[in-house]
Amino acid sequence: xxxxxxxxxxxxxxxxxxxxxxxxxxxxxxxxxxxxxxxxxxxxxxxxxxxxxxxxxxxxxxxxxxxxxxxxxxxxxxxxxxxxxxxxxxxxxxxxxxxxxxxxxxxxxxxxxxxxxxxxxxxxxxxxxxxxxxxxxxxxxxxxxxxxxxxxxxxxxxxxxxxxxxxxxxxxxxxxxxxxxxxxxxxxxxxxxxxxxxxxxxxxxxxxxxxxxxxxxxxxxxxxxxxxxxxxxxxxxxxxxxxxxxxxxxxxxxxxxxxxx
Amino acid sequence: xxxxxxxxxxxxxxxxxxxxxxxxxxxxxxxxxxxxxxxxxxxxxxxxxxxxxxxxxxxxxxxxxxxxxxxxxxxxxxxxxxxxxxxxxxxxxxxxxxxxxxxxxxxxxxxxxxxxxxxxxxxxxxxxxxxxxxxxxxxxxxxxxxxxxxxxxxxxxxxxxxxxxxxxxxxxxxxxxxxxxxxxxxxxxxxxxxxxxxxxxxxxxxxxxxxxxxxxxxxxxxxxxxxxxxxxxxxxxxxxxxxxxxxxxxxxxxxxxxxxxxxxxxxxxxx
Numbered sequence: 001x002x003x004x005x006x007x008x009x010x011x012x013x014x015x016x017x018x019x020x021x022x023x024x025x026x027x028x029x030x031x032x033x034x035x036x037x038x039x040x041x042x043x044x045x046x047x048x049x050x051x052x053x054x055x056x057x058x059x060x061x062x063x064x065x066x067x068x069x070x071x072x073x074x075x076x077x078x079x080x081x082x083x084x085x086x087x088x089x090x091x092x093x094x095x096x097x098x099x100x101x102x103x104x105x106x107x108x109x110x111x112x113x114x115x116x117x118x119x120x121x122x123x124x125x126x127x128x129x130x131x132x133x134x135x136x137x138x139x140x141x142x143x144x145x146x147x148x149x150x151x152x153x154x155x156x157x158x159x160x161x162x163x164x165x166x167x168x169x170x171x172x173x174x175x176x177x178x179x180x181x182x183x184x185x186x187x188x189x190x191x192x193x194x195x196x197x198x199x200x201x202x203x204x205x206x207x208x209x210x211x212x213x214x215x216x217x218x219x220x221x222x223x224x225x226x227x228x229x230x231x232x233x234x235x236x237x238x239x240x241x242x243x244x245x246x247x248x249x250x251x252x253x254x255x256x257x258x259x260x261x
Numbered sequence: 262x263x264x265x266x267x268x269x270x271x272x273x274x275x276x277x278x279x280x281x282x283x284x285x286x287x288x289x290x291x292x293x294x295x296x297x298x299x300x301x302x303x304x305x306x307x308x309x310x311x312x313x314x315x316x317x318x319x320x321x322x323x324x325x326x327x328x329x330x331x332x333x334x335x336x337x338x339x340x341x342x343x344x345x346x347x348x349x350x351x352x353x354x355x356x357x358x359x360x361x362x363x364x365x366x367x368x369x370x371x372x373x374x375x376x377x378x379x380x381x382x383x384x385x386x387x388x389x390x391x392x393x394x395x396x397x398x399x400x401x402x403x404x405x406x407x408x409x410x411x412x413x414x415x416x417x418x419x420x421x422x423x424x425x426x427x428x429x430x431x432x433x434x435x436x437x438x439x440x441x442x443x444x445x446x447x448x449x450x451x452x453x454x455x456x457x458x459x460x461x462x463x464x465x466x467x468x469x470x471x472x473x474x475x476x477x478x479x480x481x482x483x484x485x486x487x488x489x490x491x492x493x494x495x496x497x498x499x500x501x502x503x504x505x506x507x508x509x510x511x512x513x514x515x516x517x518x519x520x521x522x523x524x525x526x527x528x529x530x531x532x
Contacts (some may be wrong), residue, residue, distance in 0.1 A: 130462075227423050
């Protein structure tokens with residue numbers, strides 16, 4: 001009813017539908033390329049399963065890392081003022097716009113064997129290169145801004161009234177944060193985490209640059225798809241479909257839980 | 262409302278149709294294009310026009326130079342390159358990408374093009390490439406032979422078996438009866454090179470030409486078993502070419518003396 005009174009300009013529908021088709025058509029085209037008789041065999045092959053499992057495992061791990069690091073970052077950015085804040089914010093957002101391969105190169109020169117911290121880590125007996133850890137780091141690097149941006153937005157739009165009330169009632173900052181701030185922005189945190197998870201799932205460039213590609217260790221689903229394309233385009237399409245399906249399910253589920261909140 | 266819709270839909274649809282037509286024009290408009298530009302090429306027997314060459318990524322340096330020499334030898338011509346993995350290139354040609362010449366890094370991808378009757382005439386082999394062990398400058402892990410790469414603890418990087426350089430690596434492994442346990446199987450030879458030159462890997466298997474072209478960022482160690490996997494590069498003019506005379510002349514330039522001297526200088530072998 002309200003939408004009717006507001007009046008949606010009818011002509012907006014045209015570019016909206018064209019835009020929708022632009023996104024949906026390629027996915028439909030991919031569906032037409034799948035040979036369903038082979039589909040099961042293609043997506044359950046050893047290499048495909050290893051890649052899917054690795055992708056899910058590493059994406060969960062990097063989402064957890066994103067939450068642990070991103071929540072404090074978002075709170076600091078939204079609730080405090082300090083000199084150079086604008087610059088710090090753009091730095092945090094940088095991985096959003098950087099080509100992932102640049103992120104990979106940056107990680108390599110930081111945590112690689114000859115990187116900035118590589119030697120120190122080496123001495124501590126922690127070798128990052130060519131390990132699953134490297135995959136998680138690459139995914140976290142590119143996914144972190146998604147969480148920070150959506151959470152910071154939620155924090156700013158939720159305002160500080162309740163927090164101020166809690167503080168005047170004598171709650172300590174930690175209590176305010178845990179009992180008031182976090183519950184208030186939980187939907188924002190959830191959608192940020194999902195975005196981060198989906199981004200981690202699709203990560204390709206930084207992973208291949210920084211982590212390498214070995215079945216079961218560093219070869220995630222996007223890397224497997226890229227490799228399969230060389231010899232078996234059918235398998236690549238089938239796996240792409242799996243990736244699209246997983247991403248769609250994850251995003252839809254949280255959309256629903258968010259509107260329920 | 263209806264007129265408004267039409268006003269917006271029509272240009273959008275027209276733009277879409279135009280752009281898809283432009284993208285897929287290679288095969289479809291081949292005859293028309295060929296007719297137009299062959300007249301341009303044959304007028305007065307002099308070559309002119311623009312040539313699009315799809316060439317394997319490993320040919321980037323040499324073909325850029327051959328192209329520059331070709332343009333100098335035939336004023337009025339322009340050679341444009343698209344360098345990528347051979348399998349990407351052949352897929353683009355199959356989808357109708359407008360190319361005049363295709364140079365592949367292996368016979369397998371060229372045979373995909375010939376099987377689809379995309380080439381005009383038989384492909385000509387013009388170069389060979391063999392594997393070499395690449396190590397970071399100074400060879401910190403003291404690698405001397407292929408057998409050394411199987412040493413435990415050594416971080417070795419090779420191409421995945423699905424890509425040509427990985428196929429070659431598998432063949433030399435079999436020939437030398439060594440069992441390499443790579444820490445990573447990369448998608449392309451440049452990825453292997455990158456990880457070795459960055460010092461992440463202790464050694465990798467790449468082509469002789471990659472070591473030659475790396476400008477000292479890696480060191481090459483030849484090994485006898487490399488002869489078990491010699492990669493042959495074929496080149497062919499494409500049927501969809503709009504300028505067959507120019508395409509043939511470029512193939513001639515690559516397979517003839519001018520091209521061969523450039524290729525030999527970069528470390529490529531004779532077929």
